[in-house]
Amino acid sequence: MSNEAELLPGTLDLLILKAVSLGPLHGYGVLLRIEQISGRALLIEQGALYPALFRLVRQGLLKANWGKSDNNRRAKFYELTSKGRRRLREETEGWNRLVAAIASALAARPQEA
């Protein structure tokens, strides 16, 4: 548990977009993909994934189609729309800027202040 971090508010959408950008996924697949690409460091409440997915679909960032999973279960697959792709790019840049800013702020030493 100690190496798992709580998600910052608002970051779940970004993670979902990133996960789906690597190829169409069903809900459970999104979960697995996020775990995998984050090195299992992020803790996601599984059920909370779905309201976020529905929200992204309504915003037109994702589109959903029913299909078959690897082990032949019927499941709904999500993929990125072009609007979603653009949003992912913007949000990623924004995130990087934020991280850089916060990192440099935290790295500041007393004499630089």
Place this chain on the structure above:
Amino acid sequence: MILAYFRSLAARFLDRSQTETELEEELRAHIRLRTDDLERSGLSRPDAERRARIEFGGHERFKEECRAAIAGNFIDILIQDVRFSVRMLRKSRGFTVIVVLTIALGIGATTAIFSVVDATLLQPLPYPQSQQLVSIQADLPAIGAHDVGMSQPELQDFQQSGIFEYVSPAWFDENNLTGSAQPARVRIVSVAPSYFALLRAQPELGRTFDPQHNLPGYLPEVVISDALWKRSFGGDPNILDKSIRMDTDLYRIIGVMPPGFDSPGRNSEERNIEVWAATSFYGPPLPDHPVRNRRNLPTLIARLKPGSTIASAQNQLDGLVASVQNQFAGDYPNGWRVRLLPLKETVVGDVRQPLLLLLAAVAVVLLIGCVNVANLLLARASARTHEMAIRRALGAGQNRLTRQLLTESLLLSLLGGIAGIGTLFLAQESLLRLVPETLPRLNQISISWSVLIFALLTSMLSGIIFGLAPALHASRLDLIHVLNQEGRASTGSGERVQTRRVLVVTELALSLVLMISAGLLLHSFWDLLNVQLGFNPQSVMSVRTRMPYPNDVKIDKYATAAQEAPFIRELLRRCRSLSGVEEAALGDPASIPLDQSQRELNGLEGKFFLTFDGQRAQPEAPSMVERSRVTPEYFHLVGIPLRRGRLFNEFDEDTSPQVAVVNEAFARVYWPNEDAIGKRFKSTRPNSPWVTVVGVIANARTQSLAQSDVPQLYLNVYQNPAKHLAIFLRGHLDIASIADQVREQVQTLDPTLPVFGAQTLRATVSEFLLQRRFSMEMVGAFALTALLLAALGIYGVISYLVSERTHEIGIRLALGAQRSNILRIILHQGLTLAFAGALVGLVCALIVSHLMASLLYGVRPTDPLTFASVALLFLAVALFACYLPARRAMRVDPMIALRYE
């Protein structure tokens, strides 16, 4: 765009169940996939599934969040709520029907009254820029005379003042239209040539008068109404330039007004004008050189200059009036004050108060209905406490529940509103027939857009009013407490019962206020019905006829009393010979007791300015009195007894000295503490002879039912000829044929005279009460409805308390309590509410009744008899409403009651 939006809305609405199953399926798929993974990692299938569910978290909560995420906006949540509400309401049909009916009744009645208020009071008069239209009224402050009319020079002052765009008198009269099969009496109004330009009214055919025309006498042109065109001329398309003969004068028809064009008059006679004639109000038949203090023109109407307001025009007018008074001081011994009023005020002023009273009354009924429904909802909320608690526990937000309950209430009230409006639509024909014809702008009453919007807003407001209390209660739900009470679903919280008590007291108080208002109206109406009339309307009829009034006085066959007398004597002789007729007399329309239809005509002809001989008062200050002209037989026929002196007799001729009969009130006002017999007075008109009072008759309520002591002056028709005549007949009359019989006699003597307006005196008297009767019946009906609703309300609350205490009552009975004690306990609870309601209601009624004082006659607003008897009736009904459930409580079987839990 909007269409597409609605289509997608509808699609979403319909797709909802599909979305719901897909949502469920997707979440289940997730859990299944997770279970598969966990199973592969070595767990048994059941363990894996359990673990997957736990990891997933609150299934229902996420589902709710997903729904919100799908819905996303207000409309979608609303749709969800509405769908849920529909399900809930369909589950409890009886409840829904009762609520919808209550609200339908309230909204339907309120909207019906509002449609009348809207058409009469709210909508502007149907003329372009009607806010610029005013009426000009003159008062003589020194003698307290109001609306005394104008003289022609005064009219010219106003027309040339530059304050108004146009000024025109509207002189309502009758005329004899001859030339078609039957001579007919037509309603005519004499106006200035600028009249139609003033109203900005366009004809449907031809043209109207040239507003610039200003020659003496009448224009030889008339404009006729659509109704007259269709009735008398068969809608002839070539009607223009045809000639008609009215009062023996020839006129050319130049235009036809469109159907529905009303003159701005004070009563239906004045509004339904058939012929418009234009004159400059001097030159034949009027004097060539009119004088300033002969005010023979009625109230003027005018259009203000564009950009001018009533206040600014009044300001200018005051200056004009002051300078005119300075210049012609001799003509204004009694001062002169001129007032501008919105024209609408003169048209609808009389009905404003009664209508607002009705609207207030019906609004109270609606409010009581709302309170009743709130009560029902609260009772139901008790039953639904458990449901609400469970939904909260499963993750429904507090706001969401409140919103859901409000949606339910709004749905109920809208359904009620729709039912009410629907009923109104179906019943509007028969409802309109209930409205008295005297109501102005009757034909404009309709279910218009503004009425529909009013109904919609009222429905929504009602929904919020009755939905608020239950919704707020639900939001303050104590979860743990409720759920701990396991099976006992319907334990109402103390707070909720308290709210219900307050609601019941409110509704009882409101209904008492309404009942007392109705009681006061009923009481004063009853008094009016039972006043001593002072005359006897039994088996009396009046039939009207009218002598022509040609513009050329020289061709007038009936110009003087001497010329008219032979006709009148012969007509009365012939009428007496008709079958069933015992007595016959004749008078002018002012002599028809309580006749309202000719108010304007009577106002002009019947108002009479007098100066008195040897009076202590200044002789140049004339007094205005009500005057009738009658034949000698009149007094005996209508049953007004002589007190002193003598009545008219056959020796009072055109050539003999003028004599008068006055009533006791007249004698007392003008010759207090003196004998009126032998006193003299004369009209202020130039060259008027002295008139000697020869008789004093008893007071009678011929002018107003409410007042017995209006001074009345009677002159002899053989000495003072009248053009408008009423033939009075007493006897066993055949009402159906008497008009035709009289017409035959009149037209044998002069085939050009019209005969019309046959009516029993009884009918005239009851018409006088028409508007009062209407107000009283409506308010009475509303009060009964209110009482019924309030009784239902208190019945509901007491029944509820009884059912809640069944267990307790069972225990008491088992422990030996007397059944009469149980009855007393329950009745005590009910009567506490009733007394509280009565107390609040009585205080409010005292306030309200003073506001309606002017609608009452002979009854003080605090009339103790009405207050006491209505309060008693009210308590009796409340007692009965409590007794029914109390009796049920008394009959509780302890065995059953104790097993009941």
